[in-house]
Amino acid sequence: MPNDRILSYGDALHEALHQEMALDDSVFVLGQGVDDLKGQYGSTLDLHKEYGPDRNFDVPIAEEAITGVAIGAALAGMRPVNVHQRMDFLMVCMNQLVNMAAKYHYMSDGQVRVPMVVRASIGRSWGQGPQHSQAAYPFFMHVPGFRVLAPTTPHDAKGGLIAAIRDNNPVIFIEHRLLYANTGVVPEDPFEIELGKARILRKGKDITLVGVSYTVTDCLRAAGLLALMGIDAEVIDLLSLAPLDSETVLKSAQKTGHLVVVDNTWTLCGAGAEILARLQEDASGIKVKAARMGYAPTACPTTRCLEDAYYPGPVSVAQKAAVLMGADAGDVPTDVERTELEEFKGPF
Amino acid sequence: MAMGTSSFDVKRAYYLERTIRATEEKIAEIYFTDKVKSPVHLSVGQEAIAAGACTALGGDDVVFSNYRGHAHYIAKGGDLNSMWAELYGKANGHAGGKAGSMHLVDTKVNFMPASAIVASAVSNAVGYALALKMRGSDARVVCFHGEGAADEGVFWESLNFAALKDIPILFICENNGYAIYSKQQDRMAGKSIPERASTFGITASRADGFSAQAVYGAVSKAMAALREGAGPLMIEVNTYRWLDHVGPDDDHPGGYRPQSDLEAAQAIDDIPRLAAQMDADDVARIDAQVADELAAALAFAEAGDFPDETALGRNDYA
Numbered sequence: 001m002p003n004d005r006i007l008s009y010g011d012a013l014h015e016a017l018h019q020e021m022a023l024d025d026s027v028f029v030l031g032q033g034v035d036d037l038k039g040q041y042g043s044t045l046d047l048h049k050e051y052g053p054d055r056n057f058d059v060p061i062a063e064e065a066i067t068g069v070a071i072g073a074a075l076a077g078m079r080p081v082n083v084h085q086r087m088d089f090l091m092v093c094m095n096q097l098v099n100m101a102a103k104y105h106y107m108s109d110g111q112v113r114v115p116m117v118v119r120a121s122i123g124r125s126w127g128q129g130p131q132h133s134q135a136a137y138p139f140f141m142h143v144p145g146f147r148v149l150a151p152t153t154p155h156d157a158k159g160g161l162i163a164a165i166r167d168n169n170p171v172i173f174i175e176h177r178l179l180y181a182n183t184g185v186v187p188e189d190p191f192e193i194e195l196g197k198a199r200i201l202r203k204g205k206d207i208t209l210v211g212v213s214y215t216v217t218d219c220l221r222a223a224g225l226l227a228l229m230g231i232d233a234e235v236i237d238l239l240s241l242a243p244l245d246s247e248t249v250l251k252s253a254q255k256t257g258h259l260v261v262v263d264n265t266w267t268l269c270g271a272g273a274e275i276l277a278r279l280q281e282d283a284s285g286i287k288v289k290a291a292r293m294g295y296a297p298t299a300c301p302t303t304r305c306l307e308d309a310y311y312p313g314p315v316s317v318a319q320k321a322a323v324l325m326g327a328d329a330g331d332v333p334t335d336v337e338r339t340e341l342e343e344f345k346g347p348f
Numbered sequence: 349m350a351m352g353t354s355s356f357d358v359k360r361a362y363y364l365e366r367t368i369r370a371t372e373e374k375i376a377e378i379y380f381t382d383k384v385k386s387p388v389h390l391s392v393g394q395e396a397i398a399a400g401a402c403t404a405l406g407g408d409d410v411v412f413s414n415y416r417g418h419a420h421y422i423a424k425g426g427d428l429n430s431m432w433a434e435l436y437g438k439a440n441g442h443a444g445g446k447a448g449s450m451h452l453v454d455t456k457v458n459f460m461p462a463s464a465i466v467a468s469a470v471s472n473a474v475g476y477a478l479a480l481k482m483r484g485s486d487a488r489v490v491c492f493h494g495e496g497a498a499d500e501g502v503f504w505e506s507l508n509f510a511a512l513k514d515i516p517i518l519f520i521c522e523n524n525g526y527a528i529y530s531k532q533q534d535r536m537a538g539k540s541i542p543e544r545a546s547t548f549g550i551t552a553s554r555a556d557g558f559s560a561q562a563v564y565g566a567v568s569k570a571m572a573a574l575r576e577g578a579g580p581l582m583i584e585v586n587t588y589r590w591l592d593h594v595g596p597d598d599d600h601p602g603g604y605r606p607q608s609d610l611e612a613a614q615a616i617d618d619i620p621r622l623a624a625q626m627d628a629d630d631v632a633r634i635d636a637q638v639a640d641e642l643a644a645a646l647a648f649a650e651a652g653d654f655p656d657e658t659a660l661g662r663n664d665y666a
């Protein structure tokens with residue numbers, strides 16, 4: 001089969017669910033609106049028509065109990081996929097996730113396990129404001145027992161979701177709203193990506209840029225801007241936040257000598273903080289100039305002009321990188337297209 | 349599938365209640381030695397509920413409990429030796445010392461890991477029951493919880509979902525009147541827990557929690573209905589905790605509940621009432637058996653080794 005089929009991120013997720021539900025009748029999907037006309041950006045569209053209303057169903061607006069229901073079903077050997085329209089809503093089920101899902105296996109010394117996937121969408125688009133935009137992945141990175149995955153490409157969306165479903169642990173699966181329409185090559189047959197591995201998306205020799213989910217897009221665009229200045233950036237999609245593949249990142253950083261980690265959340269206690277700490281602890285003795293970026297340390301404002309100041313973007317990433325390289329931030333070109341951001345009109 | 353006995357088995361109930369009482373009293377007796385290095389929430393006074401309910405269950409039926417779970421664990425057929433070793437934090441405990449008193453677990457008898465977060469296992473029990481329903485299993489789920497669990501919003505979310513999806517599950521509300529030192533009336537407005545549950549369409553009844561026979565009767569009836577396809581059911585059982593909320597002491601001198609309440613509960617203690625229905629020989633034989641088994645369990649725990657450090661990272665991920 002030729003491996004050049006193009007699919008959107010949303011359709012890649014749909015195909016992953018579709019194939020896993022066909023392969024394994026213990027897989028089912030539950031979440032607010034999963035069986036509605038929009039089907040969570042198309043990712044769950046009509047699955048109930050194919051697999052029945054008890055395998056893709058709407059739920060009450062009761063996040064803690066529904067998370068608990070998914071956990072209980074997982075204890076009984078099912079593989080639930082619990083979908084949340086926004087990651088902000090996970091705050092309502094932290095008790096079930098942190099105290100129950102992440103603990104059952106360990107505190108029973110392996111007698112039970114919780115193979116479940118919690119899908120949550122994150123991120124800016126426009127005007128999502130302080131309660132509809134948060135990417136709370138550091139909370140989950142902090143707690144042993146979770147795997148945390150944030151795919152950027154349609155390929156990794158499909159292979160990551162399949163791997164997450166087949167994994168025997170609770171997996172927090174993070175999807176950025178601006179990525180659903182992204183297209184890319186996605187193999188048709190079911191496949192798994194390796195959980196716990198970062199992905200090098202662009203080879204370069206001067207500086208390493210590391211992104212998480214949508215900030216990978218910022219890093220790729222920043223690499224384009226830096227190229228115009230003669231700086232050759234390597235771009236890494238962190239992809240897995242827990243386990244955190246700092247090995248791939250450190251290897252690249254030690255090669256280029258420069259590292260910028262661009263979190264898709266606040267920098268305090270973020271992936272960048274952790275990677276820079278590991279860089280500091282590294283015993284190789286190789287010196288790397290490193291910096292981290294992320295959201296401004298405020299709640300997310302709603303108005304676009306403040307949003308632009310709040311989020312990192314291709315230009316600010318390139319400027320940070322340029323300064324780290326000893327260049328002048330003022331020399332970074334600022335002409336960059338972000339059609340997915342400009343074209344986004346909601347209403348959701 | 350092994351169903352519960354078809355009629356109330358006095359000797360079995362007596363054996364279970366005696367085992368639970370003897371275990372709890374032994375924990376209280378040796379607690380000062382600090383061999384049980386964790387909080388303990390004892391069930392002295394509440395034994396009749398676990399004994400009555402669990403003898404009405406089949407081996408395949410699944411129990412969800414909580415931090416006050418020794419009674420449920422023993423009554424469901426859990427292994428006394430590995431429970432004691434677990435209390436001691438030993439490697440031969442059922443969770444190698446990682447669980448301790450508050451998280452008893454034994455999947456061999458379908459006893460799910462108990463939770464120390466009030467009300468949190470209720471939704472897990474509902475999810476487990478949903479899975480069994482999806483699988484077309486004959487097994488059913490029983491979820492024990494205190495009346496304090498009904499203070500939590502997630503409790504009612506869980507009941508709503510169970511009723512909405514017509515999930516076969518039995519909630520057994522052990523109402524001992526207090527959450528720690530706080531009276532139910534000081535925490536809950538409005539109608540009683542069964543009355544509230546019934547507004548979801550859940551058939552909720554009451555049973556005498558001081559009588560294993562009464563609990564057995566109510567639970568057998570409920571289990572039969574669940575096996576016939578009934579949706580969620582609730583039984584509220586009244587009971588009284590003789591000792592402190594946590595730890596081995598009598599807390600009545602603290603004054604938050606009257607000594608006369610304890611005396612009233614002790615006057616209707618189920619253990620002597622069951623003994624009165626049995627031959628003296630049987631009582632003596634069972635008492636001796638319980639003493640032997642408890643001694644053996646303690647010896648098992650004493651003889652066990654503490655886990656070595658390699659156990660720390662074991663089963664962090666599945």
Ligand SMILES: Cc1ncc(C[n+]2csc(CCOP(=O)(O)OP(=O)(O)O)c2C)c(N)n1
Nearest residue numbers: 416464465466494495496497524526527528
């Ligand atoms: C979410 C949560 N809040 C508070 C506590 C502290 N706590 C432990 S037991 C308990 C009382 C619960 O009362 P009830 O459900 O009636 O059960 P009982 O202890 O009486 O058996 C409380 C408040 C807890 N463990 N979990």
